[in-house]
Amino acid sequence: MLSEFDLIQEYFQRPHHAARAVLGIGDDCALIAPTPGLQTAISSDMLVEGRHFFAGEDAQRLGHKALAVNLSDLAAMGARPVGFTLALALPSADRAWLQGFSQGLFALADAFNIELIGGDTTKGPLNICITVFGELRPGQALRRSAAQAGDDIWISGTLGDARLALAGYRLELKQALDAASQRAAAVRMHTPVPRVELGVLLAEQGIAHAAIDISDGLIGDLGHILKRSQVGATLDIDALPAGDILATQETALRRAYTAAGGDDYELCFTAPVASRAAILAAAASVATPVTRVGSIEAQAGLRLVGADGAPLDLQLSSFDHFTS
Amino acid sequence: MLSEFDLIQEYFQRPHHAARAVLGIGDDCALIAPTPGLQTAISSDMLVEGRHFFAGEDAQRLGHKALAVNLSDLAAMGARPVGFTLALALPSADRAWLQGFSQGLFALADAFNIELIGGDTTKGPLNICITVFGELRPGQALRRSAAQAGDDIWISGTLGDARLALAGYRLELKQALDAASQRAAAVRMHTPVPRVELGVLLAEQGIAHAAIDISDGLIGDLGHILKRSQVGATLDIDALPAGDILATQETALRRAYTAAGGDDYELCFTAPVASRAAILAAAASVATPVTRVGSIEAQAGLRLVGADGAPLDLQLSSFDHFTS
Structure with missing residues (x-):
């Protein structure tokens, strides 16, 4: 034994x-x-x-x-x-x-x-x-409390395929995924790739303000940044980069799982507008796609808008281990 | 909720x-x-x-x-x-x-x-x-690999009351403890006091060589020091300081639970003979009793002797999470 x-x-x-x-x-x-x-x-x-x-x-x-x-x-x-x-x-x-x-x-x-x-x-x-x-280095940490009004909100990689795979396993989908799609989505669920190189570059180059990793769903995790930084935000829900498999699904599912899927392990970070070129260059240097998905604002609260800029009232909630 | x-x-x-x-x-x-x-x-x-x-x-x-x-x-x-x-x-x-x-x-x-x-x-x-x-400080750590032939073996505090309390709970004792004794022994099981001040002094003053904390039973834990240091030892089993309650029990039980009880969270450390006075002073300064219980020797293996110096052949084994 x-x-x-x-x-x-x-x-x-x-x-x-x-x-x-x-x-x-x-x-x-x-x-x-x-x-x-x-x-x-x-x-x-x-x-x-x-x-x-x-x-x-x-x-x-x-x-x-x-x-x-x-x-x-x-x-x-x-x-x-x-x-x-x-x-x-x-x-x-x-x-x-x-x-x-x-x-x-x-x-x-x-x-x-x-x-x-x-x-x-x-x-x-x-x-x-x-x-x-x-x-x-002291002072370089990307703290949740460091977002500033006027910052862009960025997301690394894509969101929602992990949640889609879970929905497939749980038979929650109106239309089941084909086997190849389920397998592909499941890779995102089972073997997330931590965005270490990107996070290190953002911190070392001093080009981002706040950051969090998306584990419980973007809206909940971004909410931690907003609360700690005492700011609000507008998020363009249709700008959220959907995973390859989720991108082929209907709008409601795509919106729900990109905004509040969970298990993504992508970075959500905020950065001044002046950093845009530097961020794109840093991300490209480590082959990590990044997407701008909204703005930090002085007004408290999180506002969701669609592709046309019209406000959306979606009931999306983040994962909590003791209430779910 | x-x-x-x-x-x-x-x-x-x-x-x-x-x-x-x-x-x-x-x-x-x-x-x-x-x-x-x-x-x-x-x-x-x-x-x-x-x-x-x-x-x-x-x-x-x-x-x-x-x-x-x-x-x-x-x-x-x-x-x-x-x-x-x-x-x-x-x-x-x-x-x-x-x-x-x-x-x-x-x-x-x-x-x-x-x-x-x-x-x-x-x-x-x-x-x-x-x-x-x-x-x-670099170089001050009390490593398991640092015991040297000729070192004394020391134990802080007392051993075995935690194991005695467990035996009481499990109804393993031939003669049950009275309620007050069970409660007193149980204090040692439930609320061990880590010997932090003593460990820090031993390291900072450079007066000890190797150390380990006794969690799985002295014989097993001392065995890790012996193996890593490529030395052996003689342990005077009747010199082992028994807990207050265990000290009132029969010899066989006292020997078994001091030598291989477990859950003691006392320190077992080795130190050169020249450190004796310094160790007693350091221990007194933090109000922690210490007892010399044996010697490190070049010859591999652990030899148990009784109060009369005669070798003992006790079958005592240490706790292992996967084989017990």
Whole structure:
């Protein structure tokens, strides 16, 4: 039977490569040497079976997603990823599962050249808790509180395909997706790509003000920026960039899932009008599409308008873990 | 109904006091400004209902314990605590539970003047994942790999009362404890006191070599030091300081629970003979009893001897989450 220590050694302990950590897995604590002059950005996300992912979800995809949603928080702050800890509750020490999970996890970690520096494993209902660490220069963080009236609102990538895939799985769609479309949309749901390079460029170049990553749906997440910045906004709902599959669906569905789908892990950021060219150049340099979708305004509240500029009164609400 | 954001605001967001964090709860990441020249020590522990604590465990005690076991890891490294993140899966947003949990958590946090800087809350089977951050000077960490032949082995405080309380709850004892004894032993199980001040002094004064905190039982945890340091040890089992209640029990039980009880959260550390006086002085200065219980030796393996110095062959094993 696989013991806790064998499990860690076999699946999670890797040669001490490139090593940002002074001391990695295997002691009471990990040790990192912060880069002199930089601040440390820290974020924790917990993923629960049946809540954030289906029971029986593919382990490799799960390893990817668990780290991706955490890296997305660093991206939204503009911090350069350094490393992460993993705490894992597992119903049993299943080798096939551990193999897949660690592969998915480390493939993404390697893509961003970051290290697993410590953590914990225990028996229990499947629960994955990752804490990520990043670094950035003082004053460069893209805070939620920094939006200013007159700012453009930008979105990276596209929105809504993850929510569309979920609707497909749940048989919520009036017209089911064909198998190829369901698969394509599901890729967005299962393997989000955190917009780390873009977030880091926006912060390092000082060309954006506020940012957040879109996890619970754009309207709710943008709402956090508005509240913290004490501003309002007008959002052009038909300008929202829909995912490839969602773009082929009817207007009402497209509007609902781009504006309030959730699980997108794209960045929503605000930036002065004077930054437009710099933002397009920065985004192009990291091959990340960006779209302007509205404006920050002094007047409180979020106003939705359609392609014709006419106000819309849509009842869209964001995801909340305890009221939904 | 209590939403996720209300829950965080009501129970976990506090006035930004004393603030080691540049930016605390409420953005995509927390930001901390590392003290120039110091390293950051990081540890994560996950506590699962039915595994690390009973279903229905008192929330206030749980808040204390969840943070205490993490601080104990910092203590074992000799790092000075700075802050922590909390990721929490809850079956429901129960106000009474949240009230108690946050009280227990913050009472301990305040005792060590540290801050909750971020985290996550979600619905799910009760699971508490805390990641703690501390700081220490490069080269001062009490690593598991640093024990040297000739070192004394020391234990802080007393061992075994937590295990005795568990045995009482489980009706495993030949002779049940009286109610007052069960309650007294249970205090050690439910509200361990992390030996932070002692660990920090040992590291800062450079008077100890290796350290580990005793969570899975002394023999198993000391075994990690021996393995990493490539040394062996002789342990005087009758010198092990038993908890007040355990000390009144029969020899076999006392030996078993001091040597391999678990859940003690005391420090086991090794130090050169020349440090004896300094260690006693350091321990006295923070009102933490310490006891010498054996010696590190070049010969591999762990040898147990009784009060008369005669070798013992006890079958004691450490706790493992996946094989037990």
